[in-house]
Amino acid sequence: GQNIDQPTEMTATEGAIVQINCTYQTSGFNGLFWYQQHAGEAPTFLSYNVLDGLEEKGRFSSFLSRSKGYSYLLLKELQMKDSASYLCAVMDSNYQLIWGAGTKLIIKP
Amino acid sequence: IAGITQAPTSQILAAGRRMTLRCTQDMRHNAMYWYRQDLGLGLRLIHYSNTAGTTGKGEVPDGYSVSRANTDDFPLTLASAVPSQTSVYFCASSEGLAGSGANVLTFGAGSRLTVL
Numbered sequence: 001g002q003n004i005d006q007p008t009e010m011t012a013t014e015g016a017i018v019q020i021n022c023t024y025q026t027s028g029f030n031g032l033f034w035y036q037q038h039a040g041e042a043p044t045f046l047s048y049n050v051l052d053g054l055e056e057k058g059r060f061s062s063f064l065s066r067s068k069g070y071s072y073l074l075l076k077e078l079q080m081k082d083s084a085s086y087l088c089a090v091m092d093s094n095y096q097l098i099w100g101a102g103t104k105l106i107i108k109p
Numbered sequence: 110i111a112g113i114t115q116a117p118t119s120q121i122l123a124a125g126r127r128m129t130l131r132c133t134q135d136m137r138h139n140a141m142y143w144y145r146q147d148l149g150l151g152l153r154l155i156h157y158s159n160t161a162g163t164t165g166k167g168e169v170p171d172g173y174s175v176s177r178a179n180t181d182d183f184p185l186t187l188a189s190a191v192p193s194q195t196s197v198y199f200c201a202s203s204e205g206l207a208g209s210g211a212n213v214l215t216f217g218a219g220s221r222l223t224v225l
Contacts, residue, residue, distance in 0.1 A: 004151060031211060042113075042199065042216035043152075050211070087152070095208040096168075099151030 002026045004100035006088050011106045012078055020073045020086050020103045028093020034062055034073045035087040037102065043087055046073070075105075083107045111136050113217035115200050121223045122190050130185045130220045132200030140207045141183040142167075142214065143175060145196040152199070157207045158183055165207070190224045197221050 003025045012018040024032070031050040035043040049055055049064035049071060061074040073086055085102040092098055116131045134141065143155040144167075154167030158177040172194060174186045183202075187194055200217040 033213075035214075040219075042218050043214075044216070045213045048211055048213065089151075091212075095212075097152075097154070097212075097214075099153070101149055101151050 002090075002092060002098045004088055004090060004098055006086075006100040006103045008101070009104045009106065011108060012075075014078055014080060014107055014109050016078050017074065017076050018078060018105065020075070020088075020105065022071045022073070022088035022100060024069050024071070024088070024090045024098070024100075026069075026090050026092040026098055029066055030091040030093065030095055032062075032064055032071050032091070033089045033097070034071075035089065036084050037087060038084045046086075078107050080107050080109070113200055113202060113215060115198075115217035115220050117220060118218070119221040119223075121225065124191055124224055126190050128187045128190055128222070130187075130198055130200075130222070132183045132185070132217060133181050134183075134200075134202045134215075135181065136202060136204075136215065137180060138202035138204050138215070139180075140203045140205065140212070141177065142201040142203075142207065143173070143183070143185045144199045144201060145169065146199060146219075147196050155185065155198075159206045159208075187222075190222075192224045195222060195224045 034046040037043040047062040087102045088100040113134045142157045144152040156175040158164045198220045201214040205212040
């Protein structure tokens with residue numbers, strides 16, 4: 001079966017750096033997405049990786065290793081507004097999106 | 110503000126009742142989707158549509174139906190609601206077609222449905 005694994009919850013301190021990992025086992029691979037979802041709100045797009053390596057976008061970076069079935073989302077200079085759930089999703093060989101359950105990130109002052 | 114509008118925001122429904130969740134987008138996106146989100150699970154696709162007049166089944170289509178009469182509207186109907194359909198429902202759209210790469214989704218704010 002197809003599977004996306006993310007930690008359920010993480011806690012970090014304001015101003016610090018946090019890395020949220022995502023491992024996947026899917027039938028084929030056509031890209032990996034990260035979305036942010038604040039409590040009670042809609043998911044919003046953060047990043048897309050299809051090739052190995054690091055994609056940087058301001059305070060957020062996303063890394064992909066296709067050979068390891070692994071990605072991480074790196075958040076720098078954490079702010080209280082970064083408290084949210086972070087969803088990892090993989091597009092399989094049929095271009096179907098497989099979603100992880102999300103990682104709830106709690107930021108403490 | 111361009112985006113997706115969902116209604117109702119929340120609803121409590123008796124089992125066996127019929128319910129339609131409304132979704133409208135104003136971005137002229139080609140594809141539209143309905144997902145359900147349950148605690149501890151990833152988003153699961155219910156139905157999708159790539160263009161007006163066509164629809165397709167997702168991962169969990171049973172008990173749900175959709176229609177796409179025009180580009181903007183994509184209602185989801187529960188013909189006879191059951192408690193297992195208690196969930197948060199998200200409508201989404203994308204410029205690219207479902208089944209294509211690099212397809213960024215724009216989501217509505219969600220509809221929280223409770224079936225008793």
